[in-house]
Amino acid sequence: MNALSAQSGEIRPFTRVITTPPAFPWDQERAAQLEARHTSPMAGMTGGSLTIVVKRLKPWRPREMGRFAAVYLKGNVPPQGLSITVDVQGQPIKVEIASKTAHAAQLRQRAWLVGSAIIVGLALTLQIGLVVKRRAEIQDRLAQLQPQIERMAKLNAGMTKTRQNAQALSDLDLQGRDVQGAINALRTVTVSRDPASRIEAFHWDRGDWAIEVRGEAAPLKEGTITLERAPRPVRRGVVLWVYSQPRETVPASEEGAR
Numbered sequence: 490m491n492a493l494s495a496q497s498g499e500i501r502p503f504t505r506v507i508t509t510p511p512a513f514p515w516d517q518e519r520a521a522q523l524e525a526r527h528t529s530p531m532a533g534m535t536g537g538s539l540t541i542v543v544k545r546l547k548p549w550r551p552r553e554m555g556r557f558a559a560v561y562l563k564g565n566v567p568p569q570g571l572s573i574t575v576d577v578q579g580q581p582i583k584v585e586i587a588s589k590t591a592h593a594a595q596l597r598q599r600a601w602l603v604g605s606a607i608i609v610g611l612a613l614t615l616q617i618g619l620v621v622k623r624r625a626e627i628q629d630r631l632a633q634l635q636p637q638i639e640r641m642a643k644l645n646a647g648m649t650k651t652r653q654n655a656q657a658l659s660d661l662d663l664q665g666r667d668v669q670g671a672i673n674a675l676r677t678v679t680v681s682r683d684p685a686s687r688i689e690a691f692h693w694d695r696g697d698w699a700i701e702v703r704g705e706a707a708p709l710k711e712g713t714i715t716l717e718r719a720p721r722p723v724r725r726g727v728v729l730w731v732y733s734q735p736r737e738t739v740p741a742s743e744e745g746a747r
Contacts, residue, residue, distance in 0.1 A: 501563040502584070504532065504577045506546070509555040517555035518545070525559035526685045539563055542584050546577065560584050674732075681713035689727060696734035701727050 494677070507524045511519040521543050529541065540562040542558050556575040571586040587595060609613050671693045678691065679702060686708040690701040700716075702708040708730055709716060719729035 501561070502573065502575050503530070503561040504575055504582075505559045505561070507557045507559050507579060508556065511554055512551050514549040514555075516551065518543070518557075521545075521555065521557040525557075529561065538565055540566060540586065542586070544584070545583075546580060558582050561614070562586070581621070599739050670696055671698075677714060678709070681709040683708055683710050698731065699729055699731040701729055703727050 505525070507521045509520045512520070525541050525543050529539070542560040542562065544558045544560065545555065546558050549555065558575075558580075560575055560577075560582065562571070564588050569671065572583070574581050574583045576582075583655070648733055674693055675691065678688070678698075682688065683706065686706060687703040688700050688708055692699045692701075699719075700708055703726055705728065707718075714732060714733050716730040717729060723729045
């Protein structure tokens with residue numbers, strides 16, 4: 490600890506070096522402030538007030554101990570403030586104490602900053618609360634709309650299926666026709682088909698239908714349906730067998746009367 494000589498009535502500064510364990514810079518500064526106040530070597534001295542100023546001696550570095558200078562000023566600080574330089578182990582340390590007016594201004598500024606931070610915090614809290622409330626309302630609304638969405642999805646799937654069926658009928662050239670007739674014809678071919686035949690295609694048109702068969706043999710079992718063989722093959726090795734729906738014949742006398 491160093492002491493500078495001073496005349497009677499002057500500020501008498503004393504200095505002391507304090508070390509703190511490795512920590513964050515604000516933790517080191519707080520530990521140095523506590524050490525300087527609770528272990529002050531001038532606590533028992535009388536006469537005048539005591540002002541303690543703590544200054545960092547070297548920059549903060551991770552995993553390194555902190556070194557601080559505790560400057561004890563014994564005496565009354567002038568109203569206009571104080572600015573002195575003391576020597577701590579060969580290192581000059583400038584100590585400045587603001588005037589009462591400047592100190593009051595600093596307190597007001599600090600209070601304003603604290604108040605502003607509180608207002609900002611309250612505004613953020615309110616905003617977060619509104620966002621959470623709005624999100625809950627949206628989730629409730631979605632929960633209410635979920636049955637409607639599912640019904641619309643089912644309706645859309647049904648419409649899609651209807652369009653697909655209509656397209657399938659159009660591809661088969663059955664749209665607007667007697668679909669049951671085509672189904673009956675397919676059933677007839679399926680039931681009467683000769684197991685040895687190789688049917689490659691089925692054609693249907695207003696009750697008349699035909700099947701493409703690979704090979705020369707008739708595709709249906711004998712005695713079931715009478716088919717007529719086309720004179721020319723559809724393509725190499727494929728024969729067309731045709732079934733013509735019986736047409737109503739008109740008597741010659743009625744034809745002449747018409």
